[in-house]
Amino acid sequence: MNETAHAKSRIQTYFEKFIVLLMPTLRIKPKLLPIWRQREARGFLLSSRVIYIVVAIAYMGHFFLVDIPLKKENLLLWGTQRFSLALLGLTAFALSFSSIFRSGSYIKVPLFLFGLFCSFFQAKSMLWRAEVPYIYSIVIPAIATIALRSNMLFSVLYLLLAFAIESFAWLHVERVAELPYILSAAVVGMITVIVFRSRLAIEVTAFLNEMEKLEAQQNLITAQKEISDQIKAFLPKRIYERFSSNVLQKKQNHKQAMLDVLRCKRKFVSCLYTDIRDFTKKSKGLESYLLKSAIPNIRRCTEIVEEHEGIPRHVGDLIFSYFDHNHCLQGLVMAVACAAVLLQENEEMNKRQESANTKIKRYVLISHGEAVVGNIGANDASREVTVLGPPANILSRIDPLTKIYEFQVLLDSSAIILTQSAVKKLTTIIPSFTFVEIFLPDIGVTIRDFPEEQFLYIIPHNHAIFATLFDLVREKKWFSSSDQQEQEHINVPDPSPRSVS
Numbered sequence: 222m223n224e225t226a227h228a229k230s231r232i233q234t235y236f237e238k239f240i241v242l243l244m245p246t247l248r249i250k251p252k253l254l255p256i257w258r259q260r261e262a263r264g265f266l267l268s269s270r271v272i273y274i275v276v277a278i279a280y281m282g283h284f285f286l287v288d289i290p291l292k293k294e295n296l297l298l299w300g301t302q303r304f305s306l307a308l309l310g311l312t313a314f315a316l317s318f319s320s321i322f323r324s325g326s327y328i329k330v331p332l333f334l335f336g337l338f339c340s341f342f343q344a345k346s347m348l349w350r351a352e353v354p355y356i357y358s359i360v361i362p363a364i365a366t367i368a369l370r371s372n373m374l375f376s377v378l379y380l381l382l383a384f385a386i387e388s389f390a391w392l393h394v395e396r397v398a399e400l401p402y403i404l405s406a407a408v409v410g411m412i413t414v415i416v417f418r419s420r421l422a423i424e425v426t427a428f429l430n431e432m433e434k435l436e437a438q439q440n441l442i443t444a445q446k447e448i449s450d451q452i453k454a455f456l457p458k459r460i461y462e463r464f465s466s467n468v469l470q471k472k473q474n475h476k477q478a479m480l481d482v483l484r485c486k487r488k489f490v491s492c493l494y495t496d497i498r499d500f501t502k503k504s505k506g507l508e509s510y511l512l513k514s515a516i517p518n519i520r521r522c523t524e525i526v527e528e529h530e531g532i533p534r535h536v537g538d539l540i541f542s543y544f545d546h547n548h549c550l551q552g553l554v555m556a557v558a559c560a561a562v563l564l565q566e567n568e569e570m571n572k573r574q575e576s577a578n579t580k581i582k583r584y585v586l587i588s589h590g591e592a593v594v595g596n597i598g599a600n601d602a603s604r605e606v607t608v609l610g611p612p613a614n615i616l617s618r619i620d621p622l623t624k625i626y627e628f629q630v631l632l633d634s635s636a637i638i639l640t641q642s643a644v645k646k647l648t649t650i651i652p653s654f655t656f657v658e659i660f661l662p663d664i665g666v667t668i669r670d671f672p673e674e675q676f677l678y679i680i681p682h683n684h685a686i687f688a689t690l691f692d693l694v695r696e697k698k699w700f701s702s703s704d705q706q707e708q709e710h711i712n713v714p715d716p717s718p719r720s721v722s
Contacts, residue, residue: 243374245422253432260428262324265370269332270317272368276339277310293350302342309338329369333379336365340383344390351395355403358387363410367417376418380411448475458527460606483596483606489549490608491556491589491643493531494616495522495563496539498582504538514579518570522563529559529694534607541616543608545594553589553646557680558694560585560637561687567635583635584623588612589643611671615640618669619677627664631657637680644678650693655686 241247249257284303293299313331316322322331340362346353362383366376384407390396391403449468452475453461460482467478497503497518503510515538522540526533531542542559544552563585571580592610607613619638622628632638639647644656657679661667668674680686 242419242422244372245425246372248425248429253429256432257425257428259324261370262328265328266317266323268368268370269329270314272332272364273310273314273317273335276335277307277314280304280307280310295349298349299346302346306339306342309335329371332365332369336362336369336379337383337386339365341386344387347390347396348393355391355396355399356406358390358403359406359410362387363414366414370421371418372421373415373418376414377411380414445475452479457532457606459530459532485593485595485597486545487591487593488545489552489590490592490594490612491544491549491553491587492592492608492612492616493526493542493544493556493560494539494586494588494620495560495583496537496620498584500538503578509576510579514570514574514581518567518581521566521570525563525566526559529555529562531556531559532606541613543592543594543613545608549589550646550650553587553643554650554690554693556587556589557637557639557647558687558690560587561680561690564635564637565687584632585635585637586616586619586623586639587637587643588615588640589646590640612640612642615668615671615674618671622661622666622668622677625664625666628659628666631659631664632679633681639678639680641674641676641678651689654680654689656680 246254246257280303284300288296288299288303313335316331321327340358343358343361347355347358362380365383366380369376369379371379391400396403445468449465452464456464463482464478467473467481468475471478473481497515500515504515519535519538519540523533523535526540526542529544530546531544533540533542535541542556544556544559546552546555564583567581567583574580588611590610590612592608592612594608595606597605597607597609619640623632623638639656648654659677659679661675661677
């Protein structure tokens, strides 16, 4: 029983292979058929138009170069035949440009009919003149069949139809002696057509392989995009832009791009530090303060940082951000401008609060200096993108001073506080910038771990001063190439680089 089933299965397999050999396009999926037909239509139109012109010229040339020199009898009949077929070829050429015959089901109709007409009149010429070789009655249908670019089954049927149309000449009493040779030539012609059209199976296989390759590439692109989207959700906007640039422009894989972007570097950076005053006390009212005021405020402040190309981190209500632009002056100006926008937005959000208890008070601290930036966590997991060094440390030491009464009386309700190094750098491009200088020994305070830092500077919440900053950000003409070289010079490789497979 099993042997019988196995035999039936083999017979079915052979039959399927035979059918596919006759009609290879059955292997093409329906969704790919329009692409295949479009390609085939382009190739067919090009080759058929060449055939129409060549055949038309050949028929007219044959009349002048062969028929007339041979002084054939009934020359008018020969001329009518040659020029009629030439005109038919030119008509088919013109029809190939019409919308009906340029694509779709009727694209091969002109050549289909033209081939049969040529075959018929070639058979007629065998009766008009005994010296006409029978071989042309085989060659012309075979060429027309191959030119139709159809599958093997259709090609065999078309060639048999052409031979059937010509058979009246083959069986004529004057040609019957040549019949064995004609039939032998017809078999050779049939074999030739089968060999030529068997290439269709190869063409279909090549097409399917190409489509599979394109589909695999598309799937790879889709997978990479999904990975990029997942990475985007866990990276700051600025870091993700660099990662994406490495993938798209430098053609790095995702792991290489990530390691390159997060590799620790020593750079001049500007740091921004801002938290909410009295957050612990006010956050006891979850509904009224946290949900309606604090969380929307923190989210909006984070957006402002990213809009100014900063890299934010959160520790509770604290927003710590750093700006590591290739031009360190650009990073400093962007940090100060970010602080200005942040305070303005905070002011606008407070105006919309119904209660004084839900209003948010902020100071913004800014420092500038050399630090190490990048991933200080694991390379494959638990990444921690941050900045290490004096610019980051000093801000956490300045923040407690803002809670001392002697310091608070010198501040507006909201202000930008800068370190001495930040002011020194900023005044190189804005010499006339207005600051309020605070000499810390005068108010009896020092910065813990930074006793040498005796000055702090305040930018009052002043719209005119902020407008100057915003103009600088828009113009971007204030940094120089030497500023960029300084940063490039101090970049160092990751102290413990890992190989990338």
